[in-house]
Amino acid sequence: MTPIDDPCEECEEMMQPFLDGSLSEAEVARAQKHLETCSWCAKRYRFEEQLRHYVRVAVSEPMSPELKAKLAALRTPL
């Protein structure tokens, strides 16, 4: 990623790839260095991380037992 003049703006740009683990080591180090001193960005990173978890939980709907039974019935009889 190309460095941007405003460190918070650069940090914002790096947030998604940072949380995805797809930044280079040097970029991770740069983001971490900024996050250690900038609670403003750190809070927004934590928000994003929790949001991802919350979204996953919120939209996960369990399968009905009826469907589970239907799928089991598709098995080849022994």
Add this chain to the structure above:
Amino acid sequence: MSDSAPTTADTRRLARDARDRVRFEEEALELSDQVYRVARRFVGSREEAEDLVQQTYERAFRSWRQFTPGTNLRAWLLRILTNLNIDRGRRQQRAPQTTSIDSEAGDYFLYDKLASQMPDENPDEERVLERLSQDSIVDALADVPHDFRDVIVLVDIGEFSYADAAQILDIPMGTVMSRLHRGRRILKKNLADTAVA
């Protein structure tokens, strides 16, 4: 050899075949919760998702020999499901006017928008998150255009790798990454809109 009685080797082969098949079916069924979880967010209703999952398993059990043991069975099942979903033509139409999202809002946008409606300056992330209801998240995801939503559902909900998502959707990995990036921003934009309404 074809009209003679089965040899011991034939019998063994048949037994092995039956065993492989049973094992395949068991392993596929163990993944059904995860397959359903993705299917449910690919389509608009529970009924459609159930139909889709059932058809996926019917096809998977019919063509089980095409699966290469040792490869990712969950991704293989999702590939079948995705193809069936396309065949059924039940995908939503691409929603227009999503191209300006990136320039409109960065990744801090949702936090900033929600926090701006709260009395404290720079409130803690947990309190900001509480402003989003489960229903609003379900609706906001459903409103993401399907090209973007499919990638979010596979990677963020189904926890597939970029490579698996690329294979399932038959698109390049770079496209997975760019759609994921933009899709998440669209999702956050939708969430900000529902929270404000």
